[in-house]
Amino acid sequence: MHSRLTLMLGLALMLSPLVFVSMHADSQSYGLLTLQGYENVHIQNIDFKHTGSVLIRGNATLVIENSTFELIQNFDYQYDISVIEHGTLILRNANMQSVKSFNINIGEEATIVFESSMLKTSGTLRIDGKNAFIIESKINSGILVLTADTIFASSTTFESANAASIGSGDVEITNCTFSKPITITEAHEYTFTNLTAPSISILSGKVTLKRWVVFTLEDSFGVPLSNGKIEIYPYLGGGEKVTVYTSESGYAIVSLPSDILNNSGGGQYHNYVGNYRAVAYAGGSYGEVNFSLPYYREGGQIIKTTYVSISINAMLPREIYFTPTPHDLLIRDHQRYVIEGGNGSEVAYLQEGNIRIFEDGVLEVNNGMLSIMERDKRFCIIVEDNGSLILNNATVCGYDGGKLEIYLFDNAKITMKDSKLLVEVLEMQDNSMLYSSGKDNLIDGRLGASCRMINIEGISLSKEVNVISGDVRACNATFFSNSTFRSNATFTDVIFKSNLFLDGASDLSNVSVNSITFGKNATCERKWWLNVKVINGGDRPVEGARVILQKIDNLTETDLAEGITDAKGSVRFLVLGEIYAYGERIFAGNYRVTAEIERENKLLHTNAVVTAANQNKIVILKFEEHVVPPFYLTVFISNRRPITAEQNSNVTLHGKVTYNGGNTPAENVTIKATILGYEGAWYAITDKNGMFSITILAPVEKKKYTINVTAIDSTLNIQGCAEPEIALNVVEKKENNSFLPYSEEQIKFILIGLLIGIAAIVIIVRHLSLRRYKTVYSKKKMISEEEALSWIAEQIRTRGEK
Numbered sequence: 001m002h003s004r005l006t007l008m009l010g011l012a013l014m015l016s017p018l019v020f021v022s023m024h025a026d027s028q029s030y031g032l033l034t035l036q037g038y039e040n041v042h043i044q045n046i047d048f049k050h051t052g053s054v055l056i057r058g059n060a061t062l063v064i065e066n067s068t069f070e071l072i073q074n075f076d077y078q079y080d081i082s083v084i085e086h087g088t089l090i091l092r093n094a095n096m097q098s099v100k101s102f103n104i105n106i107g108e109e110a111t112i113v114f115e116s117s118m119l120k121t122s123g124t125l126r127i128d129g130k131n132a133f134i135i136e137s138k139i140n141s142g143i144l145v146l147t148a149d150t151i152f153a154s155s156t157t158f159e160s161a162n163a164a165s166i167g168s169g170d171v172e173i174t175n176c177t178f179s180k181p182i183t184i185t186e187a188h189e190y191t192f193t194n195l196t197a198p199s200i201s202i203l204s205g206k207v208t209l210k211r212w213v214v215f216t217l218e219d220s221f222g223v224p225l226s227n228g229k230i231e232i233y234p235y236l237g238g239g240e241k242v243t244v245y246t247s248e249s250g251y252a253i254v255s256l257p258s259d260i261l262n263n264s265g266g267g268q269y270h271n272y273v274g275n276y277r278a279v280a281y282a283g284g285s286y287g288e289v290n291f292s293l294p295y296y297r298e299g300g301q302i303i304k305t306t307y308v309s310i311s312i313n314a315m316l317p318r319e320i321y322f323t324p325t326p327h328d329l330l331i332r333d334h335q336r337y338v339i340e341g342g343n344g345s346e347v348a349y350l351q352e353g354n355i356r357i358f359e360d361g362v363l364e365v366n367n368g369m370l371s372i373m374e375r376d377k378r379f380c381i382i383v384e385d386n387g388s389l390i391l392n393n394a395t396v397c398g399y400d401g402g403k404l405e406i407y408l409f410d411n412a413k414i415t416m417k418d419s420k421l422l423v424e425v426l427e428m429q430d431n432s433m434l435y436s437s438g439k440d441n442l443i444d445g446r447l448g449a450s451c452r453m454i455n456i457e458g459i460s461l462s463k464e465v466n467v468i469s470g471d472v473r474a475c476n477a478t479f480f481s482n483s484t485f486r487s488n489a490t491f492t493d494v495i496f497k498s499n500l501f502l503d504g505a506s507d508l509s510n511v512s513v514n515s516i517t518f519g520k521n522a523t524c525e526r527k528w529w530l531n532v533k534v535i536n537g538g539d540r541p542v543e544g545a546r547v548i549l550q551k552i553d554n555l556t557e558t559d560l561a562e563g564i565t566d567a568k569g570s571v572r573f574l575v576l577g578e579i580y581a582y583g584e585r586i587f588a589g590n591y592r593v594t595a596e597i598e599r600e601n602k603l604l605h606t607n608a609v610v611t612a613a614n615q616n617k618i619v620i621l622k623f624e625e626h627v628v629p630p631f632y633l634t635v636f637i638s639n640r641r642p643i644t645a646e647q648n649s650n651v652t653l654h655g656k657v658t659y660n661g662g663n664t665p666a667e668n669v670t671i672k673a674t675i676l677g678y679e680g681a682w683y684a685i686t687d688k689n690g691m692f693s694i695t696i697l698a699p700v701e702k703k704k705y706t707i708n709v710t711a712i713d714s715t716l717n718i719q720g721c722a723e724p725e726i727a728l729n730v731v732e733k734k735e736n737n738s739f740l741p742y743s744e745e746q747i748k749f750i751l752i753g754l755l756i757g758i759a760a761i762v763i764i765v766r767h768l769s770l771r772r773y774k775t776v777y778s779k780k781k782m783i784s785e786e787e788a789l790s791w792i793a794e795q796i797r798t799r800g801e802k
Contacts, residue, residue, distance in 0.1 A: 035060035035087070043067050053080050056087035056110075064094040071098040083110040083129065091117035091137075098123075104141075106132065106148065114139070114156075122161070127151070146171075147186070163201075166190065174255075175212075187264075193255045194305065200296075202263040209259040211293045212305040215244070215252040217280050219312050224250025228282035229400065230310070232256065235275035235290065246282075258293035270296065280310045281400050286422070287312045328353045331361035331387070339365045339394075354380040357387035357412070365394035365419075372397070372404050379404040379424075383412035383432075391419035398422070408432035408451070416441050416459070428454075428470070439476070486519070509574055510616060524580040531572045531618045534565050534595045534606060540718065541569025542623060543660060545597040545606075549573050552590040552610065565595070567659035567666075577613035589613030595621045633669065633711040633720030634661040642727035643707075645698040646734065652695045655722065657686050657711045665690030669713050675699065675728065676706040686711075698730050705730065 033050055035041055036058035043064045051072040056062050069091075071080050080098065083089045084107035094117045103123040106112050110129030114137040119125070125141035132148040136155045144160040150170040158164055159179040167186030178197040184190060184205045192200075193210040200207060217228045228246040232254065233239075244252040258274035274293030280286060291308045331337045355372065357363050363383075372379045379398040383389050383406070389396075391414070398404035403424035408414065410430045414421075418438040423445035428434060431452040441459035450468035457475045465483040472489040480497045489506040496513040503519025509527040518524065534545045542565060549561045563571035577589035594608040606621035637655040645651045653673065657666040671684040671692050684694035699705060707726040712719045 035062055043069065054082070056081075056083045056089055057085040059086045059088075061088040061090065063090045063092070064096065065090075065092040066094065068095045068097070070096075080104065080123070082107060083112060084108055086110065086130075088112070091115065091119070093117060095120075097121065167205075184263075200261060202261055202268045204263055204265070206264075207261040208257050209261070209296055210255040211258045211274070213254055213256050213291075213293070214305060214307050215246070215254075215278065215280075216307065216309045217246045217250045217252070217282060217312070218309065219282075225282045225312065226250060228252075228280055228312075230278055230280045233277045233279070234273065235277050239273065256293065259296040261296070278308060278310060280312065282312055286397075329355045331355070331357045331363050332359040334360045334362075336362040336364065339363075339368055339370055354382065357381070357383045357389060358385040360386045362388045362390065364390040364392070365396065366392045367394065369395045369397070371399040372402070373399045381406045382409075383407070383414065384409035384430075386411045388412070389414045391416045391421075393418045395420045395422065398424075404445075408434075411452075418458075421445065486521075518580055518583075520583070522580060523582075524578075525576055526578040526580075527574050528577050528589075528613050529572055529616045530575045530591065530593070530611070530613060531570065531616070532563075532565075532593055532595070532621060533618065534569045534571075534621045534623070536623045539622075541565070541567070542595075542597065543567050543569060545569070545595045545621075545623075547571050547593065547595045547621070549575070550592040550594075552592055560591070567662065567664035575613040577615075587612075587614075593619050593621065595623075597623070632660060632718055633666055633713060634658050635671075635709055635711045635720050635722040637709060637722050637726060639726070642704075642729050644729045644731060647698060647702060647730055647732065648700050649698050649733070650695050651698055651728070652693055653707070653709065653726070654693050655691070655709065657690045657692065657720070666711065666713060669711050672710045672712060674708050674710075676708065678705060698728065702730050702732055704728070 032053050032055060034055045034057075036056075037060065038058070039060040041060075041062050043062070045066050047068045047070070048064070049070045049072055054062070054071075081089070081104045083105070086109045088111045089106070090113045092113075092115045096117070097120040104119070104121065104125045106127040106129040108129065111131040112127065112129065112133070114134045116136045118138045118140075120140040122142045124143040124145070125139065126143075126145040126147075128145070128147045130149050132146065132151045132153075134151075134153040134156050138157045138159070140159045142161045144158060144162075144164040146164065146166045147168055149168060151166075151168050151173070153173045153176050155175045157177045157179075161180075163181045163183050164178050165183050165185055167184065168188060168190075171188070171190045172193075173191070173195060174193040176192075176195060178195070180197075181199040181201060182197050184200065184202040184207060187204040188206075190205060190207045191210060192207060194212050195209065215230055217225045217230065219225055224246075226246055226248045228250070230244050230246065230252055232242040232244070239257070242254060242256065244254045246252045256274070256276060258272070260271045260273060262269055262271070272295045274295055275290070276292070277288060277290050279288040287310050289308060289310050291306070293306050329337075353373070355363065372381065379402045381389065381396070381404070389406075389412075396404070396406075396419075404422065406414075406421065406423055406426045408426075408428040409432060412428075412430075412432040414434050416434075416436040416438075418440045419436075420442040421444065423443070425446045425448065426434075426443060428447075428449035428451040432449075433451065433453040434449075434456065436456040436459045439458040441456070442462070443459065444462045446463045447461060447465045447467075449466070449470055451470040453470055454467065454472045454474075456473070456477055458477070459474075460478045460480065461483075462480045464481045465479055465485075467485045467487065467489075469487045471487060472485055472491075474490070474494050475492045476494070477491075478495045478497065479500075482499045482501070483496060484501040485504060485506065487504040489502065489504060490509075491507070491511050492509040494508075494511045496511070499515050499517065500513045501517045501519065502522045502524055504521060504523075506522070506524045507527070508524065510529055511526070516524075530549070532547050534542045534547065536542050545565045547563050547565060549563075551560045561573055563573065565571050575589065575591055577587070579586040579588050589612050590610065591613060592608055592610050595606040597604050604623055606623050609619045609621065611617055611619055635655060635657050637653060639653055639655075643651060655671075657669050657671070658664055659666055665688070666686055667688045667690060669686045669690070671686065671694050673682045673684075673694050673696050674680070675696065678699050680697070682694055682696045684692045686692045694709070696707070705728040707728050709722040709726065710719055711721075
């Protein structure tokens with residue numbers, strides 16, 4: 001729209017005028033001021049007053065720049081200012097006003113341009129011409145009517161005594177404020193961006209309300225990302241995708257529709273269209289966010305700019321390296337190609353062309369990002385013939401959101417540790433293998449495999465998984481889409497968010513799944529964790545109890561397993577709950593649990609509990625006898641004793657807490673320290689190793705105290721104290737001279753060092769002086785060396801006496 005303004009200004013000022021008037025002093029005119037027939041009048045840098053009316057027509061132009069134009073009085077013309085018949089009125093950094101009310105009419109085929117100007121009247125402003133461009137101005141009128149063929153208004157305030165009337169063929173109003181309600185009078189389409197107005201009433205036509213949206217694109221460390229691409233999609237469809245790019249500061253600004261107001265004859269109705277999804281791409285990484293724009297409320301202000309922040313999931317590099325040649329990268333014959341970020345720095349290598357790893361070649365990516373650029377309309381990595389792709393804290397993806405494909409053949413292998421594969425598909429065949437370890441691995445793409453081995457841990461798989469053959473072992477994994485396994489599969493602590501299809505021998509331990517479908521070749525054992533806790537008659541944990549697990553089949557009991565309780569009285573078993581074989585499900589999960597312990601040559605028994613293993617469960621067993629020793633905490637203090645501290649100074653104690661005096665650390669236990677005969681208490685919490693540090697404040701009074709340190713486990717309702725007690729000897733606080741930040745011993749050594757240094761400097765200076773006197777005197781007098789030395793000694797003695 002600014003280009004339209006520039007074009008309009010150019011046309012207005014490039015016309016060949018027959019009359020050109022330029023005024024550079026205060027001026028005043030009277031009567032009917034008429035401009036016509038290609039006349040150009042340029043009022044510049046003056047205060048111009050006119051008594052009468054102004055008529056601009058017949059391709060004439062009036063330019064008022066850096067000036068004040070004031071109408072004193074109107075004569076018998078219908079409008080005080082009238083611009084008609086291809087006339088043009090341009091205000092540039094100008095002020096047009098009137099002592100009394102005056103009316104302005106921009107009539108047929110006329111054009112006005114208001115730029116950084118102010119127009120003020122209590123009369124009527126009617127703009128009903130061909131073009132109206134109003135930029136960064138302020139319009140104040142009694143009645144405001146905007147009905148020009150084309151209206152472009154930006155960053156302008158419209159103040160009027162009555163509702164503003166708008167009816168035009170092409171209206172674009174941006175960042176404008178209307179003090180009164182707006183009435184749409186004609187059946188056209190209108191676009192208002194970041195509009196502020198009390199309300200909008202549509203008699204006929206369609207209004208699209210847009211909001212400015214400011215996007216902030218950052219990496220995972222909060223650093224702005226420049227030149228990132230953001231694609232914006234209407235959340236419910238029905239609109240076109242909008243693409244913007246971020247600036248050097250990581251910002252991008254775009255206007256998006258939020259509401260559509262319409263009246264096609266059946267009354268005004270409102271349609272909200274402000275739900276969007278934004279996907280950002282930068283350096284091979286991507287992130288997405290859903291956001292909504294504020295919607296129009298009748299009778300209230302229309303809300304303005306919306307701010308949306310997008311964080312790239314993967315780490316975007318500060319430095320980007322391109323491979324030197326734009327063709328396929330071949331790694332072969334035991335060659336090892338390493339891409340190293342180094343010390344956690346962010347480095348990306350962009351490979352233009354496909355990558356092929358074969359004949360025992362190795363590609364290793366450490367602490368960085370490998371982004372594959374397009375070649376022959378494909379993004380590919382091919383690993384085959386004993387080749388290996390090794391990823392350590394790395395990301396592999398297609399450049400700028402490209403769909404990367406990875407293929408493994410013939411004993412190829414991928415090893416991942418805390419890494420991400422952002423791919424369209426990962427296809428594994430011919431004895432290929434996939435290994436993952438760590439806690440933060442991701443395969444964001446379809447996984448298809450007819451391979452030898454998939455051994456994955458700490459991984460998320462976001463798309464469909466289809467394993468035709470090959471043993472699968474998964475631990476601490478999450479599958480988000482439908483997954484199919486047609487060969488041997490072992491899952492432990494795995495979550496399937498969608499459907500699971502099994503058609504081979506499988507073992508499921510603590511597996512959460514939406515639904516399972518078994519094929520005709522499927523056999524499956526499903527297992528659950530059975531957690532047993534043993535307590536005594538006082539409801540305290542019992543350590544060292546022998547827990548016996550028995551399986552119940554047809555009222556017979558078979559010893560299956562046993563375990564010994566830990567310091568918290570706990571032990572757990574992995575038990576079989578269900579068997580699926582040959583098209584039939586068999587429930588196999590009834591178990592009997594009991595515990596026993598020997599005390600004073602007597603075998604004590606708990607109650608027995610029978611439970612069904614259809615999910616993870618907790619069973620509590622209890623000894624009724626109170627002879628079972630209570631559970632207690634032991635506190636060890638590592639500080640040397642006794643402890644000596646100055647008055648009102650900090651004292652830090654270090655220690656460790658264990659259960660029952662053993663080696664089992666007590667985690668998350670509260671430590672409380674007090675001083676006998678002194679008010680106050682200090683607290684700390686033990687870490688996972690039972691270690692703690694607690695700082696207390698020594699009393700002001702000089703004497704000997706006793707420190708008590710107590711460990712408290714509120715969960716188990718037990719505690720323990722440090723033994724023996726800790727002696728604290730508080731001594732007088734030494735004066736702290738701010739100008740002497742060293743001890744007396746340190747000051748003594750510093751002074752000795754200074755004296756030695758001064759003595760050394762004196763000896764060196766004296767030696768140099770002797771040499772200089774010797775040389776000078778010898779050259780001047782041409783005497784012997786003995787005479788020269790005698791003279792020098794005399795000079796030194798004389799100066800010493802002085």
